[in-house]
Amino acid sequence: MFPDAVSHRMHDAITATDGTLIDLSIGLEDGVPSEPTPPRIDAFDHEAGAERLAATLREQGYDIEAEDFPDGKGLAWEELNVIPHAGTHLDAPSHYGLEVDGEPAKTIEEVPLEWCRGHAVVLDFRWKEAGSEISVAEIEAELADLNHELSPGEIVLIQTGADEYWGCPEYLTEFPGMSAEGTKFLVEQGVRVIGTDAYGFDKPFTAMAERYAETGDEAELWPAHLAGREVEYCQIEKMANLDALPRRTEIPLVAFPITIENGSAGWVRPVALFEDDSERRDT
Structure with a gap:
């Protein structure tokens, strides 16, 4: 539950x-x-939509052709793989393992x-x-710079600047990653x-693979993800535009x-809400 003052600010932002x-x-x-996948x-454009809709209706026993639609145009749509x-x-927690601290891990529809x-x-x-890990000490230092103390239920966003590489192969390699200790520290707050x-x-796949090849240490493989087998949390990956936010x-x-x-996992569209346009800084 949020304190009353925080709840009111959230309500004001949403309803403004x-x-x-x-x-x-x-x-x-x-x-x-x-x-990588x-x-x-x-x-399918509107003409193709008319053809496909007409074919569907014919399968159900109705004598309808594509040209029967106004201007021969039906409904456009997309098919996704x-x-x-x-x-x-x-x-979701189930992405990291079957259990969290001995309890069944939540699937995406079970996430509160x-x-x-x-x-x-x-x-x-x-x-x-790029390729390095974010430590507990570095997280604490960033919070200290903001003069900010984490509270239960707060969401933490890690800005690496990697979204600048979206659309390029470098997007897969040019960023630091969370450490297992850093992940557990945040959840414990x-x-x-x-x-x-x-x-x-x-950290990027290539960095994990290189360190595992050098050390043979299984702890180099997806350590931040697998911290989710000990502490229950969710992560949002591939965010963008954090530099457009008016404050931290x-x-x-x-x-x-x-x-x-x-x-x-489930696709998500994170949206930040601010009451006044003047809060947004030039970027």
């Missing part, structure tokens, strides 16, 4: 008709090189919506070297959702995922 909405998401794009999107981890998405809205704080790690503007929550703390945020039966 002259406020600002900042989209913090990346959408689904056909064949984009920033995804890119979506495939087949689009895509994993729920493409585009901006929320990983209360976790997915609240006030967020942005921690700026754009200065970190009552944080349930942690977001990042990078491709992944851990007390950011009203909603990030509700689509539900997928027994899903390990």
Whole structure:
């Protein structure tokens, strides 16, 4: 539950008709090189829509042709072949393992919506070297610079600057990742959702593989993700536009995922809400 003052500020931001909405998401794009498993999107225009709709109705016993639609045009639509981890998405605890601290891990439809809205704080790690890990000490230092103390239910957003590479292969490699210790530290403060503007929550695949090859240490493989087998949390991956936010703390945020039966993740469109356009800084 939020304190009354925080709840009122959240309500004011959501209901303000002259406020600002900042989209913090990346959408689904056909064949984009920033995804190792890119979506495939087949689009059907209005003429094709008329053909397909007419064929569907004929299968049901009705004598209808495409030209029977006004101007021979039906409805446009798309068919998608895509994993729920493409585009901006929320990983459920079940993505990390079958159990969290001995209890069954929640799938995406079981994630409480209360976790997915609240006030967020942005921690700026754009200065970190790509392939490195974000430590507890570095998180504490960023919070100290903001003079900010985390509260239960707060959402933490990790800014790496990687979204600048969206659409390029470098998006998959040019970012730091969270450490297992850093992840557990945030959850132990009552944080349930942690977001990042990078491709992944851990350091890049190549960095993990190189360190594992050097050391043979299994702890180098997806350590931040697998921390979710010990502490219960969700992560939002592939966010964007964190530099468009007018401030670093007390950011009203909603990030509700689509539900997928027994899903390990769900697409999400995080949106920050501000009462007054004047709050938004030039970027």
